[in-house]
Amino acid sequence: MTVDYKKKYGEQLQAIKENYKAFDQPYNGKDNDDYVNGQGFCCNDGTPEAAQARAMARTRTTNGNFHDKDNYEKMQFYYHPNHLGSSSYITNLDGEVMQHIEYVPFGEVFIEERNNTWNTPYLFNAKEFDEETGMYYYGARYYEPRLSLWMSTDPMEEKYSWLSSYCYTSNNPIKYIDPTGRDYDEIVDGQSITLKAVIFVTRDSYNEAKASAEILNQQSGKWTYNFTSKQGSLKEEHSLVVNFDVTVQLVEQGENEPSSAAIQREFNNASEKTFLNGFEVVPDDKLNKNVNGSTSGGNYIQVKKSRKDTETGAHEIAHAMGVVHSSKGLMTAESSSSFRNKELDKGSIKDMIQYPLKGKVNSEYNQEKGQIPAGKGTLRNNSPFSIKDLQRGDIKSKEL
Incomplete structure (x- = not known):
């Protein structure tokens, strides 16, 4: 069956244009497959209509994106x-x-x-x-x-x-804001990389927190972060010493105030929140029987009382500083393993440094809880080096 569309639309007091050359987007029988400034136009098949569409699209792009140069100011x-x-x-x-x-x-x-x-x-x-x-x-x-x-x-x-x-x-929204900070800082200058964290703790867990922090601070100076900076055709090798600055801050509890509440109060009152963590020694029955310590939310550390004089506290602080479990050293998952000791391995140091450089958070999979994130680091680049150059670095032991 043949349909006379001119007659059909004419009876409906509508009309069909026979020439579309005057339109912004002339139609030549092909679907639009190109876009400029959000507008579609027909592909360049050599017709005057297609050439006109491209010229008008270029004009729209120029007019739409490059106004008076003062407008940006x-x-x-x-x-x-x-x-x-x-x-x-x-x-x-x-x-x-x-x-x-x-x-x-x-x-x-x-x-x-x-x-x-x-x-x-x-x-x-x-x-x-x-x-x-x-x-x-x-x-x-x-x-x-x-x-x-x-x-x-x-x-x-x-x-x-x-x-x-x-x-x-x-x-109490007039006094506090919701803490959106992270758990440790990575401070880069021209000579070193310092991994900084502050541990808030009440008096009953203070000594244990101090001992745990000291284990990490003793890692200072044992590793270097090595990379090559590029500027044009010039390349220069650099070696930054890796240091730790883990400090413990005593929090005084109010009468009948839980330790966790006192620590949260200090979180809220702190002027800087990018490297804050809480630490608490708890009764053994407060944690799962299969774990010796835990780090909740990436920055709240709990250690079983039976493990308070061991490296477990330092292990958990390292989780808050962006590290997951490793096959050796301080971050070995099993505390009874012969590979467990008080030293951070190369991979753990590298993770602490490179995840903040990439703007990412380290994590590992747990069968019961799924993907568990470690603490998130905040980069403070006070060095003359670009982040791109720093991202290409690697860890070396100073003893080698």
Whole structure:
């Protein structure tokens, strides 16, 4: 059957154009398979229509991406936060206030003023606000300011059993922010790499934490991190000494205050949160009978009382500093193994250094719990070397 489409659409008071050359995207009988600036156009088959489409697409690209050169300068803004890090005033290059925001205690926007169509998405605690859901994204989970609650449980809820796992900042949002820091710092300068961690501990576990930290600090100077820096055709070899700076900070407990609560209080009060860990010696029956210690959430360490005078505490601190189990040395899984000792092996040192350089977190698989992450390191590169150069490095023993 033959259909006369001109007659069909004519009866419907519609028309079919016979010439599409004047359109932005002329049709020549082939499907669009090329895209420029989000617009499709026909492939270059040599027709005038295709040539016109390509020329117009190039024009759109130029006009869409390269406006007045001053526009990029005008789109620079400065954030002025309050004591919680929340965006309060936002100014432009000339110091003019472009946006002013005030909040109710749990993060809802109370006042918003702006003299521009541009609007920052980084509001309460400088976290990104999702306009579609009305929630803030904190990395580990979403926060709903209208309910003053998290939308999922705290991944470290075992540490804070006295709090609801949906509770935000112990219900004190004017003083505290949710700790988003990590568990150790990697500080690189022109001569060395220092792996830094702070251990918060109450008085009843202080001596054990000090002894454990000392085992790690004794690893300082035993290894070097070697790499080649490149600048054009020039190459230069470098060797940085690997040092440890694990310190123990005493936390005073309030009356009837659990150790874990006192340590969390110090977490909240700390001005820097990128290298904080908790340490606690606990009764043997508080942990699984098959383990001697545990590291929850990557930074809260518990050691059985029967293992308090052994290397178990140092083993767990090393987990918090980004290391998983190894076949030898301090990180050997079985404490009774003949391969277990108080020395970190080459692979463990390398993991501590390279995971922060790559912006990743080390982890290992456990049959009962699945994939378990170690502590996450924060890189502080104070050296003249690029991260790309540092990533190519390897570990060597200074004794060799």
